[in-house]
Structures are given as structure tokens and as C-alpha cells.
Amino acid sequence: MAQEIERKFLVAGDYKSAAVSSSHIVQGYICSTGGRTVRVRLRDERAYLTIKGASDDGGLSRFEWETEIPSGDARELLHLAVGALIDKHRYLVPVGRHIFEVDEFHGDNEGLVMPPKVAPVQVCIVPIQQKKEAVLEKAYELRGRLKGNFRVKVDDTDKTPGYKFAEAEMRGYPIRVEIGPKDIEAGKCVLCRRDTREKLEVALDELEEKAGELLDTIQREMLERARVHRDTHTYEARDFEEFQRIFAEKAGFVKAMWCGDQACEDLIKEKMSVTSRCMPFEQEHLSDTCVCCGKTAKKMVYWGKAY
């Protein structure tokens, strides 16, 4: 049985270029009671089931048992996970005689961020001091006005506003509307964007129009950010050495030429867990030869690491 030791450190400087390897991790917890956890983790192509014991020294160390399982089983088990799945990249960074693991989480730590077009709830109205007269009625009235055009809900549970805000963020509702007695008196409400967490005061009689504009803005800006992210994480390789080096050092897509031979594709998959992702209609000519075998290239292909 192994022992896990955890410490938290602040990281200064560029850990990515110092990293000797990186891996993509998706994991979830099947159960978690009294500090004991059962975890399913997909790491690159491989999958693991891990049982961790409770800590008796304040979380600094605890027992851990881990076994590799088929990744198909892991994907099934992840459906049973309690709470949100964790999606992160882990970098191994040597510092002196030690090797540090640096985890970079995707999304933010507050949970989901969803584009308005696919969000099951686009606008969540959170009444503040809802026990006061007319607050809930106003919240329901706003819902009535919005529901013709948007997917909207009122969080009228007994939880505190702070809890509701946190829950709305975790669930990734693109817009949260805050409305309380003072807002009603002033004829306004507050819209809060999930993606940037900016707040915006809006007159109540302009709510439909402003919410619609804001959802369009969120949709457009999220798409732009995703495109920039994709483009800045897409690299080009002209020979096999470069191809391997980029996948070892960076996370993203690599554009490279391919001869069209299945054998090269199989070799790349077997050796590097990398597979072809797209053969774009708009071809670019990066070089004359296949990145794998050096024979005449037929197509430019986007390659990616399989997770």
C-alpha cells in the first residue's frame, strides 16, 4: 500500500516549459465519506480505480490503493460519479532533486461555464430577501416576461442568496438575475454574467431586451475565446522528431503531413497515443513528406492526443 503526501505550493514562473511531461486527467469520485474516497481516473489512454483512506494527520498524508482498469469500464463508472467531474492537465516539473506535480484545472473552480445556446437554463432569477413582501411575486413576474424567449427559472428555495449564487455559478447558468426590495423600489435589477462574472444594472422595463443582448454577447465572446484558445494551441510539425517533441511538451493539436498509409497512422497511435482528428477541406502544404515515414505526403491532417 502506498502513502500519499500532499502539500500545496505557490508556483512562480513558467512551469510548462520546465515540465518533463504532461498528461490529461479526467476524474470523478464514486463515493466519498469520512475522508475515504473511491476515485475513477482517466489519464491519457489509461484508466485507474483508486481507494484512499482517511487521514489522521490533518490531510497531510493518507493511505492509497490503486489498480489499472480498462478505460471502457472507467467511462461507465464515471457516470456514477457524485458531483462534478474534474478535468485537468498535470505537468511534472523537476526542481532540484524533487519532482513536482502541477495541476492546471479547466473551467474555473466555481464549476461549469456553458454557452447560452446549449444551456438548459439560460437565465436564473435569484430573489433577495424573498420573504419580504412582493419580492417573490416580482421574481415570478420577470420569469413570466422572459420565458417566451429564454429558458428561465426562479430559485425560490429556502437557501440563502449566497448559496444560490454559488449554485448558479456551479451549474453554469449564463445569466443570473438578482432582484431584491431595494432593486424593486429603484425599478432595476442586476444581471451577472457567468463567463466573466461582470455585473450589470438594468432597468426592469428593459430586462427582456438587455438579457437577449447579453446572451448574444456571451455566446459570441465564448466562441471567440474558444477559437483563440484552439488556434494558439495548434502547432505544426514537419518531421517525426518535431511531431513527438510537440506532443511531449504541449497540449493541443498538431498539423502534419500524412502519406495516406494506415500503417503510419497505426504506428503513431501505438507509439504516442496520438490519432488523426480531421482532414480539413482547406488543405495547407506544410512539407512534401509524411511526418511518420518520410514518403510522399498526400494530405495535411490535424492530430491530437487521445484521452
Ligand SMILES: [Zn+2]
Ligand atoms: Zn507515412
